[in-house]
Amino acid sequence: MGWRSMTAFQKKKEAVDKLQATLKCCGVDKYSDWFTTPWALKQAGSNNTVPQTCCEEKDPNCERTDLPVNTTKSLNHIYTEGCHMSVVNFIDANLAAIGGSVLGFSFLQLFGAMLGCCLARGVNKAKYEQVA
Numbered sequence: 001m002g003w004r005s006m007t008a009f010q011k012k013k014e015a016v017d018k019l020q021a022t023l024k025c026c027g028v029d030k031y032s033d034w035f036t037t038p039w040a041l042k043q044a045g046s047n048n049t050v051p052q053t054c055c056e057e058k059d060p061n062c063e064r065t066d067l068p069v070n071t072t073k074s075l076n077h078i079y080t081e082g083c084h085m086s087v088v089n090f091i092d093a094n095l096a097a098i099g100g101s102v103l104g105f106s107f108l109q110l111f112g113a114m115l116g117c118c119l120a121r122g123v124n125k126a127k128y129e130q131v132a
Helices: 003-023 031-036 082-092 095-125
Strands: none
Touching: 003 082, 082 095
16 A cells, blocks of 8 residues: 555544544444444454444543444443434534535635726726736
């Protein structure tokens, strides 16, 4: 694996870890989504493993291996909710702020374009000659 692909992998790993730690979630739909990923298959001697960022406590001894595949009971030491719904809920809760930011940025872009047109018109009116 080349340096660039390792860097890209590391950035994706950091993004997923940060997402899971910030939103307190694990996997896409539930924690057991991790069990069949290439990452989990590379974990030597461990079955049904989730990453450290799925642990509720940042304890290196967090029990995150040999987890049950399907369970109706709550696992007290790891996040069981998937990140998909957490992201959707976060966006829903912050939609007004996101929309306002997008509209504000769009207005600034439009204002800048209008100022550029005014400047161009002013330059043409003054009949400046181009200096080469």
